[in-house]
Amino acid sequence: METFLQVLVSGLMLGALFAIVSVGLTLIFGIVKVVNFAHGEFLMLGMYLVYLFTTKLGIHPLLTSVIVAPLLFVAGVATQRFIIQPLMSARDDHIQIFATVGLSTALINLALLLFGADIANTPASGLRTPITIGPVRVLLGQLVILAVSIMLVIGLQAFLKRTQTGRAIRAVAQNRAAAQLMGINVNRIYMLTFGIGAACVGLAASMVAPLYPTSPNIGTYFVLTAFVVVVLGGLGSLTGAFAGAMIIGLIDSFAGFYIGSDVREVVVFGMFLLILILKPSGLFSNRLSLSHVSP
Amino acid sequence: MRKTVTDTTLDTAMTQARSKTLPWKRIGLFAAGMLALLIIPILIGNQFVSHIFVTIFIFAGLSTAWNIVGGYAGQLSLGHAIFYGIGAYAGIILMNLGISPWLGMFVGAAVSMVVAVAISYPCFRLRGPFFSLATIAFLEVFRVLALHFRELTGGATGLMIPLKFGWEWMVFRDRTPGLLIAFGMLMVALGVAWWIRSHRLGFYLVATRERESAAQAAGVSTVKVRLIAVAASAALTAMIGTFHAMYLTFIDPSSVFSLTTSIQIAMFALIGGIGTIFGPLVGALFLVPLSELARGWLGAQALGLHGFVYGIVLVLVVLFMPNGIVGLTGRFFNGKNDEKKAQAAPIAAAARASRPPIGNDILVVDHLDKHFGGLHVTRDVSLTLKEGEILGLIGPNGAGKTTVFNMISGFLKPSSGTVKVRAADGSMMMPVTPGDFAAIGVGRTFQIVQPFAAMTVEENIMVGAFHRHSDVREAREVARETAHRMGLGHYLDAEARGLTIGGLKRLEVARVMAMKPRILLLDEVMAGINQADVRRAIDLMLSIRDTGVSIIAIEHVMQAVMSLSDRVIVLSSGQIIAEGKTQDVVRDKQVIEAYLGKDFVHAEA
C-alpha cells in the first residue's frame, strides 16, 4: 500500500513536471496552429541559462525565472516573426514542420558546440530537500513545480477569458479572417502567443534545472512526452494539457514500477499512437479540407 | 509573394517524368554525371575521400527512398530510421547465423514492408504534423524495444559484425567494393523512384497529395497507392540499411533507430528539392561533404558544428528556397511556363449526333436526409435520373445542392436514405465510397475547383484518363484529345494554378470527361465563363448526352438550365419544392418566391 501511494505521488509529481513543460506547447499549438518541434530546445536553452545564472552569478535558480522567462519570450517572438510568420501562408505543412525541425537541430548542436556533451548540473539550492508527508516522500522542488504549474494554468486561463487581449488571442485561434475583420492585428497576436508559450518553458526551466541534469538532448527527452500530453489533452486546451500531463505522469510512474522501467516509454508512446489514431476528432480541425462539403 | 512558391516543387520532376521521349542529351548528361561520381573517388584512391563518397551514396539513396513517401505522396515521415534499423539488424543478426547479408538484405526489406504497411495504414488518417509526430512515436517505440530485447539485438551494447571478408559477406578491407555497392544501391533507388514517378502510380501519388478528394473522385484508391509507395520506400531504406551496417561494422539501437538520422534523411531531400527525382541526391552531394570535411578538419573541437550548420541551412532553405536546389535551377530553366496564363481558347464546337432515347432509371435517390448536429442541410430528398437524360438541379445559394452531390458521389454519408446506381451490366448497386462511385461510372466536378495545382493541365486530365487506361501513353492521348475538346489544347504544359477561373472550371470538366463516366455530376461548371462560351458549353453538354451519358447539373446560369435540362428539380432550404418540365417549374410561384423573395411575388402579382 505504501509503495502504491509512493508510486502514485511520484506519478503526480512527474505529471506536474510534464504539465509545466506542455502548457506553452499547447498554447502555440492551439493558437498559432504550428507544431513547434523546437519547443524542447527552448526548454534546454532555458535550463542552460538557469545553469549559467546560478553558477556564474550565484542567483537562486527560482529567481532566475525573472530573467529567463523574458529572455525566452523574446526568443519566441523572434522565432514567430522571422521563421514562422513568413511561412504562415505556405500551403504545405512540410514547410513549417521542417522550419522548426531545422531550428531544433541547430539549437541542439549549438548547445553541443558551446557547452559540450557533458552534463551541466545546476545547484539544487535546497530544492532537492526531501519532504515526508505521511508514508510518501517528495522533493521540495517537485512541490514547487506542482504549485507553479497549477497557478500557471489558472493564470493563463484567466488571461484568455477575462482580458481583451486574451479574448483576441482566442478569436484569432477560432477564425483568423474574422479576427482581422474585428481590427485585430493577427501577426502581432501570433508573436505574443509564441512569446508567451516560450516564456512558459523559461519559467519551467528555472524549476526543472535544479532537479534534472542539463544536456543538449534534454529537450528532446521532454518534448516528446509533451507532445503526447498536448494531443491527449486536446489541441490548445490548457486544462486538457494539465489533465493529460497528470495521466501520462501516472502511467509513466506505474508502468515504470510494475512493468519495467526500460519499457515504460513503450507504454506512453503506445498510448499516444492509440489516441492519435482512435480519437482523431479535434486533432486536425484546422487542416481538414472541408471545401467540398458546403452546407 | 510567398503564396505560390511551394507549388513549384515538382517542376523539374514533372518535366523529366513527362517526356517519354527523354532527350538523349539529358540521358547522356545524367550518365556522365553519375559515372563521374563513381570514378572520382576511385581515381583519387584516398580512404577519406572514398568514405565521403560512400556516405553520399548511402544518404542520397536513403533520401531518394524517403522522397517516394515524403515527396511524391507528401507524407512527411520522420520515422524512416525504423526501416533503416530493421535492415541493419536483419543483416547483422542473420550474418551471425551464417547467412549472407545479400540474403539478409531481402529479409530486412520484407520485414520492413510489413512493418511499414502496418504502421502507415492507421496513420494516413493523420494530417501534416500529426503524421510526423506519429512516425516519431513509432521510432521511439522501436528504439526502446530494440534496447529491451537484448538476446536479439544485443541491447545497449550493440552488435558487432563477425569478421568475415569478401563479396559474399559485403565486408571489405578495401574501400572500392563498398563504393561500388553503395553506388549500385543509389542507382536502384533512383531507378525505382524514376519508375514510380513516370508511371500511373506516381501521377496518383502526386494527385492524392495535391487534392485528396479530387483524386478520389477520379477513381484513385488513395490509401492503396500510398501504401504501395510506403512499402517500396521502406524496402529500399532497409536494403541500404543492411549495407550501411556492414560498412560501419557496428550498430546499436540509439545510433540506428535515431531521430537524428530520420531528420537527416528528410533534410537532404528538402534541401535538394522535395518531390523531385534528383533532389535528394543533390542535397546529399552538397551537405555530406560539408559536414564530413568540417568533422575531418576541426575534429572533436567542432562537436555539433555540422549539426548546427545542417539546422541553419535547413531553416534558410525553407525560408528562402522552399523548392530546394533543384527547384531553383528548375525555375531558371522552366521560367517560360509562368508567362502562359492567358484566357483559354474557345470550347471546340461539338458535332451533334442524334439523341438516343431516354432509358431506364440509372440513379435512384431515396429520402436523403443530412444533418450536422441539429442543423438539417437536406430533408427527404428523393430523385431519379434516367439513362440519357439531363436533370437540372437549381435553387438559391445554400439550398443544399452541393450537399446532395456529395451524398450521391460518396463524399458525404447521408444521415438516412439510400443512393442506388445501375451498373454497366444492368444490376442496381449501392456504392458507398467515392471509389465505389467512380468505379461504377459516376464522375463529378467540384463547385470550388480542385485542380492538382503542381501538375500541368495535361497531367491533371491524365489523372482522370488513368481511370480507364493504365498505360501512360494511352492516358496522355486521351488527355490531349479531351483537352482539345474543352478548349485547353494550348495549355497542356501550363501549370494548373496559372489558369483563370474559367480555365479551371473547364479543367475540372475535362478531368472528369477523361474518365469516360456513365453518369456525370456537374456542379456549377458555367459559373464565371463568358456568354459566348456558355453557348458552346451547352452544345458540348448536349453532345456528351448524345453519347449516352446521363447528367445531373447544378447550375445558376438560367440560360443553360433552360436549354439543357429535360427536367428540373428545385431545392430550397434542403427540400425539394418543385420538380417537372423546365418551363413549368420556372413559372411556379413557390420557386419565384424562393429565389426572389415574397415581396417580389406580391409586387409583380
Place this chain on the structure above:
Amino acid sequence: MLRLEGIHAGYGPTTILHDVSLEVKRGEVVTIVGANGAGKTTTLRTIAGLIQPTEGRIFFEDRDITSTPAHEVVDLGITLIPEGRQLFADMTVEENLLMGAYRKEARSRQAETLEHVLSLFPRVRERLSQSAGSLSGGEQQMVAIARGMMARPSILMFDEPSLGLAPIIVQQVFEVIKAVTSTGTTVLIVEQNVFNTLKASDRGYVLENGEIVISDTSEALLTNDHVRQAYLGI
C-alpha cells in the same frame, strides 16, 4: 466617402476584378448586383484589406487606403460583415459582440454601444451567454450584424446576409438591415436577393465577370431590362 478607382484584384495568379471603379457617399445605401462568381465578394474583401489589389487605388475620406492592412482598415471605420457569418463559434455571443468593439474608437464606448445594439436585436440579448456556434443560422446572422455594429463603423459592408437562410428568416434579416440603414449608417451591400436589396437601397452597381457594366439609381435598375432579365428572371 469611399472611392474605388480602376481596381484589379484576385487570388494568387487569378484576376477576378478588372478595372472596377465605384463610389459610396456618406449616408448612402449602395448595392452591388451580380451573378455568382462575378466578383462581388472579392470587391468587398479588397476594400476590407483582406485582398491586395494588383492595380488601382482605394480612397476612404480622401485618404489612400489601397495597401492598408485589414486590421487598420477596421480602425479607420470600415467594417465588413462577412459572408457565412464567420462568428467565433466557441465563444459566447457576448464575447463575440465584445470582439466587435475591438477597434480603438469603439472600445471606450463598448457598454453604451452594446446597450444600443441589443435594443435593436432583442433576440440576441436572450442568447448573450450561449456559445455562438449553438445558435440557428438566422440568429447567427443577427449576431454577425450586431457584431459589425459594435465597431461603430462609419461604413458597414454586408456580404450576402441572407445566404443559406430560410425565406422567413430572410425577411427578418432585411428588416434588421432596414433598421440599420435608418440610423443613417452608410451601407454597401452585396446580396443575391436582388429585388429586396434594391428596394432598400439608393443606388446600385451591376457587376459582371469582374467588371461594372451598369451604375444607376435603384429605382432605375429595378426597371432596367438587362437587370430584369439577368437577375430577376423576367
